[in-house]
Every structure is written in C-alpha cells, then in structure tokens.
Amino acid sequence: MMKDKRKKVPLWLPYTSEITVKKTVIHFAYKGGTCDIDIKDTLSILLYGNTCPLPHDFLDVCVKYGVPICIHRRNMPKAVWITPSTTTTTQEDILSRQISVRNNEKKSRHITRKLLDAKFKGMEWLVPYPFDFKKATLPQQTMVAIEARHARVYWERYYALLGYTGTRRGKANELKSILDAVSKLVSGVLLRYIVYHRMSPYHGFTHTPNDYPSLVYDLMEPYRGYVDKAVFNAVLEARNAGVSDPKELMARCITAVEDMFDEDVYVPATRQLASFQELLHGSVLALRAYIQGISRQLIVPMPGKPNGGRPLNVGYRLYGRSAGPTDFWARAEKTSARYAEKLSLSLH
Numbered sequence: 508m509m510k511d512k513r514k515k516v517p518l519w520l521p522y523t524s525e526i527t528v529k530k531t532v533i534h535f536a537y538k539g540g541t542c543d544i545d546i547k548d549t550l551s552i553l554l555y556g557n558t559c560p561l562p563h564d565f566l567d568v569c570v571k572y573g574v575p576i577c578i579h580r581r582n583m584p585k586a587v588w589i590t591p592s593t594t595t596t597t598q599e600d601i602l603s604r605q606i607s608v609r610n611n612e613k614k615s616r617h618i619t620r621k622l623l624d625a626k627f628k629g630m631e632w633l634v635p636y637p638f639d640f641k642k643a644t645l646p647q648q649t650m651v652a653i654e655a656r657h658a659r660v661y662w663e664r665y666y667a668l669l670g671y672t673g674t675r676r677g678k679a680n681e682l683k684s685i686l687d688a689v690s691k692l693v694s695g696v697l698l699r700y701i702v703y704h705r706m707s708p709y710h711g712f713t714h715t716p717n718d719y720p721s722l723v724y725d726l727m728e729p730y731r732g733y734v735d736k737a738v739f740n741a742v743l744e745a746r747n748a749g750v751s752d753p754k755e756l757m758a759r760c761i762t763a764v765e766d767m768f769d770e771d772v773y774v775p776a777t778r779q780l781a782s783f784q785e786l787l788h789g790s791v792l793a794l795r796a797y798i799q800g801i802s803r804q805l806i807v808p809m810p811g812k813p814n815g816g817r818p819l820n821v822g823y824r825l826y827g828r829s830a831g832p833t834d835f836w837a838r839a840e841k842t843s844a845r846y847a848e849k850l851s852l853s854l855h
Contacts, residue, residue: 515550517696517768519688519761521754522556528564531572539758546572551695553577555688575698579691586691588720591702601705604798609710616647618712618794621805622728623654629732629809634661651713665735669742681753682742685760689738692764693730694723696784700791701726706798726790729807733783737767772810774825778818781825786810789825796822 522538531546538556546568558578569576570591578587608614627636637657640650662675671682698720701708711721713728741763745756768784781789789808796802802822 515548515699517550517553517692517765518544519553519555519692519765521758523554523558525559526562526565528562528568531568533565533568538754546574549574550699551575551577551692553579553688553692553695555579555691573699573703575695575702577691577695577698579688588698590698590708590720601795601798602707605706606710608798609712612647614797615712616645616650618725618797618805619647619650620645621807622713622725623650625729625807625809626654626731627657629729630657630661630735632732632736633664654713665739669739681756684753685738685742685757686735688757689734689760689764690727692761693727693734693787694720696768696787697723697726697791700788704791704795706791706795726787726794729790729809730783730786733767733810734764737763773813774808775811775814776806776808776819776821777823777825778813779825781808783810785825789823792823792825793821 520535520537520542523535524538525534525536527534532543533546534543535541549572551574552569554576557580561576566576566589569589573591575591576589578589608618623640627640634657637653640653645653659674666673666675666682669682671680673680673683675683675686677683698708701720701722706722708720708722709717711723711725713725714721738760741760742756745759750756750759768782770783771780772783772786773779774781774786774789776793777789786808793802793805793807797805799822802820806819806821808821808825
C-alpha cells in the first residue's frame, strides 16, 4: 500500500495558458485564475481545452512522482495520456501475474462479473438491475452484451430526465462534454493508483483493447453510477439557480465530483469509514489481492450499510477509520443512511 498518507487530490485545469516549475511546486495560469500545487500532493492532472506547450521540467517532475497527465479537448473522441512507465521488480512481478490472469478465461470472466455486478447495483438509483445477469455462469460475451443493453436504457433515461436529446455515445452536446471531462478526471485518479502498484493500465479484463488504458475503465465501472448521480444533481441544482453558461455548468459538475471524492462512506467489505476517493484506490488493491491469490475472489469496495456476520477475508485494507470501541458503529450507521439518501432519485 502507499506509504505516503498525505491527502492527494486530482487537479482539473480549463484552458491552461502557463505552466512553470520550481522544485516540486508547479504554478498554473488558466481560464479563471491561477494556482500553485505541490506535485507530491497531486494524484493526477487533467488539462481541459486548449493548452499551452508543456515544459520539459513539468513533464520530468510528473514522471518522477508518478503523476499521470490527461489532455482532453471538447468534441475529441479520445484523450491524450502521458503516463509514467510501468515497472517491475525482482521481488514482486505483479505485471506478469496480471497478464496471466487476463489470459485465464475463468478468472477473467470472474473479474468481469464482479465489476459489472457492482456497476449495475450502483446504477439502481436510475434503472433496475438486469434480470438476466443473475445467472451464476455467463460467458464473457453475454455479460458484455447485457451491459451494452443496460447502458442504452440507463443513458436514454438519464438524458431524458435532464431534458437533453441524444445518448451518451451520440453527437457532442453540453451534457456529453461534461460527462467526458468528469470521466477523464476519475480515470486519472485510477491511473495513478494502477501505475503506483506496478500494474499495466493497458491490460484490462472487461475492456480488452490495448491501445488505451482499458484497465482504468474496467475499475471505473463499479463507481460510474455514483459519479453520474453527482453530475445529475449538479446539473439540476445549476438549473434551479438559473445557470446557463456551459463553462460554469462544467465547473460546477467537476466541483461536485471532487466534493464527492472527499465524502465519507461506510465500506462493508473492510468494515471501515473511508473517503469515496479511497474506494478507487481500493478497487486497485482488491484486483491486486485477487491476482496475487491473497483473496479467492474479487471483492470490490463499495458504499453500504453496517451488517453483522464474520468479517470478509478481502486481502486488503483502505486508508480510513476501522471499527473500534468508540462511536464507530453509530457514525457508520449515520454515514451510510446519509449517503443512501443522497443517492436516491429526486428531480426537485
């Protein structure tokens, strides 16, 4: 696990015009202001819209501290990723294990099932869990087909409830641009954790192409519904406040997701209170534990309610507060109830 326990945050900068570096501190000028960040406290950097040339010392310090850079422009179907190299050590060659499990049909199918099961449950605030996914043994292609059908229904309703036409994979519009930018923000966080733990971001299980960081999008699946709900709420709140400028709407949605990252949730898998952002790290740790054989199954950390029974042998721990002799369970109950209420569908 990561030894540096200081709070690391993702950075989003629209239309960056200047980047200067002084040791580990980076100064950015962007449309809307300026900011100075310490690269040691940064998870990932998303540069949105037209961006100035990237200085060599900026690239060097990002590579040195393992911070991925994503350059994303509106109406572009693919983003540009600058990532640190994936490395291995003689002590632990996790990359070889990852590729071996990927090539094992049974294990790869297990990973896909667990990730999609969590995704469908996280999207139940908007559409029901697909009835035909409950069958215990499904071929990989069948699971992917069910996911595609489920996604069409999900996005049709999502767009309709917010008063937009089209779908997620349709032509570019205001909502699609927001969702694309938010997706890049979340994927940058996951990419950092994947690279840190010496896994290959280009060898996924559900998404199998190797020409983009497919593992990132695999591990994003369980949390899409929660991120989408944060955007959904932000759009409704902005509309009620009379906001019509697309750039301000984009900024509000990004801020809403960043705020969600900092919220505490109760995690039944590890019986801990942790920030939502730590769930993203936990998904990498969970996959790593399964790949290493520490855990017999992939147990994805998700928000939930405190429950009884024996603790699960998940093979990993999150950075967060664990059960103890104080008011932990009372806080856990309140936290899970608050989060469940926030996830409920409300159009007001």
